[in-house]
Every structure is written in structure tokens, then in C-alpha cells.
Amino acid sequence: MKSFVFPEFHIIRDEAKCGQCRGCERQCAFGTHTYDPVQDRLISDDYKCAGCQRCVVFCPKDAIEVRPTQSPYRQNASWTREKMEDLKKQAETGGVILTGCGNDKPFRIYWDHIVLNASQVTNPSIDPLREPMELRTFLGAKPDFMEIKSEGDDVQIETKLSPNLTVETPILFSAMSYGAISYNAFRSLATAACKSGTFFNTGEGGLPKEMREQFGKCAIVQVASGRFGIDAEYLNCAAAVEIKVGQGAKPGIGGHLPGEKVSGEVAATRMIPTGTDAISPAPHHDIYSIEDLSMLIYALKEATNYEKPVSVKIAAVHNFAAIASGIVRAGADIIAIDGLRGGTGAAPKVIRDNVGIPIELAISSLDGRLRKEGIRNRCSIIAAGGIRCSADVIKAIALGADAVYIGSAALIAMGCNLCQKCYTGKCNWGICTQDPRLAGRLNVDIASLRLSNLICAWSHEISEMLGGMGINALESLRGNRDHLRGVGLYEWELEVLGIKGAGE
Amino acid sequence: MARAHFADPHTKKTAQGEQRVNTAEIDATNMETKELNGRLRDLMLSGVQKIALRNVCGQRYIGTRLYNPERRKVEIEIFGTPGNDLAAFLFGHKIVVHGNAQDGVGNTMDDGEVIIEGRAGDVLGFSMRGGKIFVRESVGYRCALHMKEYEDKRPVLVIGGTSQDFLGEYMAGGIVILLGLGGKSHEGNFIGNGMHGGVIYLRGRVEKEQVGSQVEISPLDGADREIVDHYVSEFIERFPELGLNKEEILRDEFLRLSPRSKRPYGKLYAY
Numbered sequence: 072m073k074s075f076v077f078p079e080f081h082i083i084r085d086e087a088k089c090g091q092c093r094g095c096e097r098q099c100a101f102g103t104h105t106y107d108p109v110q111d112r113l114i115s116d117d118y119k120c121a122g123c124q125r126c127v128v129f130c131p132k133d134a135i136e137v138r139p140t141q142s143p144y145r146q147n148a149s150w151t152r153e154k155m156e157d158l159k160k161q162a163e164t165g166g167v168i169l170t171g172c173g174n175d176k177p178f179r180i181y182w183d184h185i186v187l188n189a190s191q192v193t194n195p196s197i198d199p200l201r202e203p204m205e206l207r208t209f210l211g212a213k214p215d216f217m218e219i220k221s222e223g224d225d226v227q228i229e230t231k232l233s234p235n236l237t238v239e240t241p242i243l244f245s246a247m248s249y250g251a252i253s254y255n256a257f258r259s260l261a262t263a264a265c266k267s268g269t270f271f272n273t274g275e276g277g278l279p280k281e282m283r284e285q286f287g288k289c290a291i292v293q294v295a296s297g298r299f300g301i302d303a304e305y306l307n308c309a310a311a312v313e314i315k316v317g318q319g320a321k322p323g324i325g326g327h328l329p330g331e332k333v334s335g336e337v338a339a340t341r342m343i344p345t346g347t348d349a350i351s352p353a354p355h356h357d358i359y360s361i362e363d364l365s366m367l368i369y370a371l372k373e374a375t376n377y378e379k380p381v382s383v384k385i386a387a388v389h390n391f392a393a394i395a396s397g398i399v400r401a402g403a404d405i406i407a408i409d410g411l412r413g414g415t416g417a418a419p420k421v422i423r424d425n426v427g428i429p430i431e432l433a434i435s436s437l438d439g440r441l442r443k444e445g446i447r448n449r450c451s452i453i454a455a456g457g458i459r460c461s462a463d464v465i466k467a468i469a470l471g472a473d474a475v476y477i478g479s480a481a482l483i484a485m486g487c488n489l490c491q492k493c494y495t496g497k498c499n500w501g502i503c504t505q506d507p508r509l510a511g512r513l514n515v516d517i518a519s520l521r522l523s524n525l526i527c528a529w530s531h532e533i534s535e536m537l538g539g540m541g542i543n544a545l546e547s548l549r550g551n552r553d554h555l556r557g558v559g560l561y562e563w564e565l566e567v568l569g570i571k572g573a574g575e
Numbered sequence: 576m577a578r579a580h581f582a583d584p585h586t587k588k589t590a591q592g593e594q595r596v597n598t599a600e601i602d603a604t605n606m607e608t609k610e611l612n613g614r615l616r617d618l619m620l621s622g623v624q625k626i627a628l629r630n631v632c633g634q635r636y637i638g639t640r641l642y643n644p645e646r647r648k649v650e651i652e653i654f655g656t657p658g659n660d661l662a663a664f665l666f667g668h669k670i671v672v673h674g675n676a677q678d679g680v681g682n683t684m685d686d687g688e689v690i691i692e693g694r695a696g697d698v699l700g701f702s703m704r705g706g707k708i709f710v711r712e713s714v715g716y717r718c719a720l721h722m723k724e725y726e727d728k729r730p731v732l733v734i735g736g737t738s739q740d741f742l743g744e745y746m747a748g749g750i751v752i753l754l755g756l757g758g759k760s761h762e763g764n765f766i767g768n769g770m771h772g773g774v775i776y777l778r779g780r781v782e783k784e785q786v787g788s789q790v791e792i793s794p795l796d797g798a799d800r801e802i803v804d805h806y807v808s809e810f811i812e813r814f815p816e817l818g819l820n821k822e823e824i825l826r827d828e829f830l831r832l833s834p835r836s837k838r839p840y841g842k843l844y845a846y
Contacts, residue, residue, distance in 0.1 A: 166843060166844045167843055167844050168844075169844045294683075297702075297721065298683050298701075298702035298704075298721065298723075299723075301664075301683055301702070301704075302664070302666070302683075302685040302704070303642035303664050303666040303685060304642070304644070304666075306642075306664070307642055307644075329838075330837065330838050338725065339725070341725075342704055342723065342725040342728065343723050343724075343725055343747060343748065343772075344724070344725065344748065344772065344837075346837065347747065347771060347772055347837040347838070348771060348837065348838050350745060350747070350769070350771065352721065352745055352769075356698065356701065356717055356720045356721070356744070356745075357679060357682060357698045357701050357717075357720075366635070366659055366660060366679065369608075369635070369636065370635075370636055370639055370660045370663045370664065370679075370682065373609075373612055373635075373636040373639040373640045373663070374636075374639050374640065374642060374663065374664040375642075376616070376640055376642075377609075494844075
């Protein structure tokens with residue numbers, strides 16, 4: 072059937088600069104560029120281009136430019152180009168439209184409507200370059216009260232403390248599974264996490280055996296509805312265990328790693344036969360209630376001898392705060408909430424773009440709810456889904472989070488340009504693919520350096536902003552909404568966020 | 576509160592009188608789950624190989640806290656009724672229950688063996704990926720869900736009676752055998768919904784309407800018969816009190832339920 076869809080990108084080649092080296096042809100797994108030996112020139116097919124910019128960056132002669140095309144249709148606010156073309160694709164195939172990365176629709180980004188405070192004259196600001204600044208964060212349950220015993224100078228804590236994760240900076244790498252991303256990308260995240268004193272999350276694809284000894288100590292291992300790659304050794308080698316209930320990009324639905332991506336190594340790590348679909352059902356079929364969830368939380372605590380905090384990850388949806396309260400009472404030490412703009416390797420577009428609520432509102436209502444119920448100390452909150460810079464991190468913490476997960480930001484640091492074709496398995500940047508030729512393009516040393524640089528840069532910026540507010544420990548900013556003001560927000564939004572308008 | 580009566584671990588001669596096995600006993604009367612499992616773990620680490628648990632009543636996760644990198648193995652005998660998630664994440668140990676079991680037996684079990692001299696509840700063998708479970712009587716809903724296999728790790732579930740709805744949903748590997756003993760007919764629905772791996776053998780009849788659309792019902796071939804023969808023998812060995820005759824069981828009609836495709840959702844997407 073003839074496709075009626077127009078190309079999204081236009082490739083402009085400067086023939087005067089092009090040296091016919093065919094580098095672009097090799098770089099593109101989508102087959103966009105081909106060499107024509109008769110004319111001795113490269114021909115580019117706009118229809119195949121994903122807009123990932125790989126060929127542009129790697130053209131030694133700077134001869135290629137890839138630009139988004141203008142909409143060829145008559146302007147129509149209702150029937151946008153995207154709506155029309157998705158519809159055409161469905162008319163041509165009868166299938167569900169898949170996509171990757173996070174929600175790209177113009178929902179209000181509250182981070183950009185919140186401003187931070189700074190000290191002027193009173194409560195003088197602190198210079199983090201000269202004075203100690205504490206970003207270290209402990210994730211896990213804290214006791215309701217603490218009994219101490221002191222004899223002379225010796226002070227002992229009498230209360231038995233729950234296991235906590237110690238992060239040197241409140242930024243963790245979000246769950247991205249080996250299988251969804253390449254081995255090199257996975258290992259880069261692990262390497263950077265260990266180097267930066269933080270944690271990476273294995274996602275639900277297991278943790279390759281050879282990585283367990285070296286990287287287990289900075290791993291949060293996930294237990295999701297597919298239960299892939301889970302055995303007692305996997306659980307025990309890690310620093311913490313996370314039960315994945317939901318994901319911001321696709322709340323309420325399961326996952327599905329297509330058989331093409333289940334290579335020999337992925338199969339070994341997930342412990343399923345090569346080439347079969349790895350299906351994660353929408354719910355955990357042993358969890359139909361808070362009581363069932365509690366049973367799994369304690370099964371995992373038993374399986375790890377009560378030595379590791381257990382986290383529960385849910386997507387932020389309409390009444391999630393009440394659910395989260397149940398999750399805390401069920402025994403979770405950490406709650407990870409993933410907002411509307413959370414990323415994914417593959418999700419139905421209709422779900423990604425229409426389900427869930429923005430993370431900014433979610434953090435605030437969760438923190439508020441747990442405080443009101445007097446159980447905020449019993450768990451830590453990790454916020455995820457749309458954290459783009461250090462300012463987003465610090466605003467998340469002031470709204471009530473303990474730390475954040477970054478996913479898309481980490482991928483962008485490694486080279487991702489958010490072309491949203493992750494689900495094709497043809498990532499030219501070697502990140503979201505199992506093709507050894509493509510995956511080999513990502514150098515673990517360089518990618519992990521880019522990641523640890525990012526963490527280092529954001530941590531400095533967080534210290535600067537904290538110091539500017541006259542605060543010398545992140546602890547003092549947590550849920551401290553007096554340091555935030557809203558700009559251009561409605562009354563109800565300010566109320567949900569629990570912040571005042573600017574100037575108030 | 577906990578009247579934990581502990582026999583000192585001692586060495587005794589087994590029936591064969593050759594190998595010396597360290598055994599111990601715990602009286603679980605009024606004992607909390609956490610305490611019981613802590614004691615079990617301590618006994619395993621102290622070198623005890625066989626542990627009898629008396630007066631068990633609803634304590635959960637028995638066997639779950641016995642992971643050890645040295646791969647020590649213990650045998651646990653349970654007198655009474657263990658609670659939910661018995662043998663969850665089980666790491667190669669053996670558990671015999673002299674009685675019924677509740678929900679979640681063998682949840683994400685890795686290896687080992689569980690024998691239940693009675694019936695078991697819902698969600699038995701959920702995401703089980705190795706080892707064997709034998710249940711003398713029938714089981715509840717959602718059993719053998721998403722069981723999976725990899726290379727030589729192939730979980731086996733043998734059920735003497737039958738099961739309720741959703742048996743083998745999302746099943747991705749392993750072997751499930753329903754013997755329908757005592758003339759039990761298979762009345763469960765939605766059997767093998769979304770199944771994309773593994774196999775269910777069922778003695779007796781099942782209607783097409785009872786199984787998921789991804790499931791094919793076929794007669795057994797030679798290889799299937801060998802598997803069924805093998806596990807029926809193992810079942811009989813474990814429950815001698817039933818006085819079963821293998822030939823009589825195997826003489827009856829068996830059906831094989833297997834997935835039509837390893838890729839049930841391959842054609843769902845536009846691109």
C-alpha cells in the first residue's frame with residue numbers, strides 16, 4: 072500500500088563538501104543514505120530519516136544537515152500534522168502507534184513556573200566554594216523517635232535503624248533495563264553511579280552475572296510484573312530492591328520487549344529463551360491489593376535478610392497519594408513516583424501522551440499527604456519523570472522529594488537526541504539497541520565520564536543554589552516550600568503545589 | 576509470647592545408618608514469621624541439614640530467608656499449615672508440608688523442591704523459574720502464572736487434582752501436569768491465556784472454550800509421554816499413601832496444551 076505520510080525530516084547535503092566517504096551510510100541503521108556508484112554520490116531518503124543527527128555529528132566534512140520539515144498541510148489547530156499522520160499510519164497498518172522517550176506534548180511544565188529564593192542582607196548566603204555544603208542524602212525509613220545512650224563522650228543509638236541507601240548527591244539513574252538499552256549503555260550507567268557515589272537501577276531485565284560483584288553495591292535491582300532475571304543472588308548482590316508497579320510513560324499497562332531484542336546475552340540475563348517476547352503483564356498477578364503488595368515487600372525483605380531497603384515505584388495518577396499512603400503502611404522504605412513526562416523504550420503513544428499527572432504536582436500532593444498522616448518519616452520519596460537540569464532537582468526537593476531519578480537526562484548525556492525511535496532497536500547512538508554493530512559505538516569509558524561529569528556539574532549547581540538561599544544542607548530544604556514561588560499559575564495550581572505566588 | 580521450644584541441633588543416624596545428618600526441631604507455637612525464619616536461617620548457617628517445624632500456623636515466607644552464597648541446602652518438614660508465600664524465591668532447598676498450603680507457594684522460586692501433602696491455594700508457582708512442586712490434591716486460582724525457563728532450568732509443577740481459573744496465564748516456560756485424580760474434572764476457565772512458552776499436560780478432558788485463544792490442544796507424542804511418565808513416577812514416589820498405580824493413570828487420555836506462538840503480540844503495532 073502506498074503510504075500517504077510525509078517525511079518528518081529533510082536532509083540537505085552540501086555536495087561541494089561531501090567527499091563520498093560513505094560514513095553517513097555506515098552510521099545510519101535506518102538505511103537513509105545509500106551510495107550510488109554510477110553518479111559517485113550519496114543519495115539520502117528523507118522518508119527513512121529518524122532525525123537522530125548521528126550522521127550530522129559524524130560527517131568528517133560537515134556536509135550534512137538534517138532539519139525538521141515544515142508541515143505540508145493547511146494549518147489547522149485541531150487536525151495537527153501529528154494527528155493526521157498517526158491516523159494515516161493506523162489506516163495503513165491497523166496497528167497501535169508505538170513511540171519512545173517521554174511525553175512531548177505541551178502540558179504545562181511547572182518547573183518553569185516556579186522560582187527559587189535567595190538570601191539578601193539577613194540570613195546571609197553561603198559560599199559553597201569555601202564552606203561545607205551537605206548534599207548527602209539517606210534514602211529509607213527513619214524511626215519515629217530515636218533513643219540514645221550517652222556515657223561520657225560516647226553516644227550510642229539504641230533504636231534499631233532501618234537500612235538506608237547513602238547517596239552523595241540526590242540524583243540517581245532511573246530504571247533502564249538491559250534489553251531495552253544496550254550492554255554498554257547499561258554498564259556506563261553502572262560505572263558512573265559507582266564513581267559518583269550514587270545508584271543506578273537495573274530495570275526489570277536482570278543484572279548480568281559478571282557485573283554483580285563490581286556494580287551490585289551501586290545497583291537498585293528491580294522486581295517487576297514479568298519477574299525477569301530474578302533469583303536470590305540477584306536480590307542479595309544489590310544495595311536495594313525496587314518493586315515496579317507503574318511507569319510514568321505508560322501507567323496501567325505492561326511492557327513488552329519484542330523477541331528481536333532478546334539476544335543470547337539478554338536472554339541469559341532475563342533467564343528466558345532467546346527470541347521469545349519478554350512480556351511484563353500490566354499488573355503483578357500476585358498483587359491485587361495493598362495487603363498483597365505488603366506480602367511481596369516482606370517476601371523481598373525476607374529474601375534479603377532485612378538488610379536492604381525496599382522501594383515501590385508507581386506512576387503518578389489521579390488518586391495516587393492515597394495509594395502511596397497505603398504503600399508506606401505496607402512497609403515500603405522508599406516510594407518512587409514517575410510523572411507524566413517519564414521516558415520509556417517503547418510505549419503506545421496514546422498512553423504516553425494522555426495518561427498520568429505532572430510530577431511537580433505529584434511530589435507536592437504526596438509529601439503533603441504523608442506529612443498530614445504523620446508517616447512522612449517512614450519512607451523516602453524519589454521523584455522521576457521530566458527532570459532536565461539541576462534547578463528541577465532542587466525544586467523537586469523543595470516540593471518534598473528526597474532525591475530524583477534521571478533517565479532521559481542520562482541518555483542525552485550519553486548521546487541520545489530524543490528521536491523517539493527507541494522501540495525500533497536501531498538506535499544509531501548505540502544506546503537503545505541490541506545490534507552489536509550499533510551497541511559497540513558507545514564507549515563505556517567515555518559515556519560513563521559524560522555521565523559522571525553531568526552529576527558533578529549538577530551537584531555544584533545545587534550547592535550554589537542552596538548556598539544562595541543561605542542553606543548549607545539539602546536536608547533543610549526538603550519540603551521547605553517557603554523557598555519557592557509560582558509565576559503565572561492559577562490559584563488551584565498554587566494550592567496543589569503548596570506554594571505562594573511570586574511577590575506574596 | 577513466643578514459646579519457642581528449641582531442640583539443640585544434634586547429630587543422628589539416618590535410616591541408612593551411613594551418612595550423618597545434623598537435624599533440629601522448632602516448635603512454632605505462637606511464633607512470629609520473622610522470628611521463625613530467623614531461627615531457620617541460624618540453624619542452616621550453623622550446619623543443620625534437616626529441620627522439622629512443629630505447630631506451624633500461618634507463618635509466612637518459610638524457606639525464603641535461606642539464601643546463602645555457599646549454596647548450603649536444608650530439608651524442612653512442616654507440621655501444620657504454613658502461611659502465604661511458602662518457598663518464595665527458594666534457593667535450592669527442600670520443603671515437605673504435612674498438610675495444606677496457602678497462597679503464593681513457590682513465588683519466583685529459583686530451585687529446590689516443595690511437596691504438599693494436601694491442597695494449595697491461589698498463585699502457586701507464580702513466575703517460578705526452576706525446581707519442582709508436587710501438590711497431592713487440587714490448587715486454587717492463577718497458578719503457574721508466567722512460569723519461565725532458561726536452558727536447563729525448567730520448572731515443574733505436578734498437581735494431583737485440578738486447578739481453578741487462569742492456570743498457566745502468560746506462561747513462558749516449564750511443565751505443568753494436572754492429574755485429575757479421583758475423577759476430578761477440569762472445570763477451570765481461561766487456561767493458558769497469553770501463553771507463549773512451556774507446556775501443560777492434563778489428564779482427562781478440557782473444552783476449547785476453557786483455554787486461551789493462544790493455546791493449541793493436541794494429543795501427546797512420544798516425547799511428551801516420556802515426560803509425563805517420568806513425573807507421574809516422581810509424583811507416586813512422593814505420595815505412597817495414595818497407593819497409585821502408574822499404568823492405570825497413564826492409560827487414560829492426556830491432552831497437551833501448548834502455545835501457538837512464541838510471539839503472541841508480534842503483530843500488534845503499526846511499525
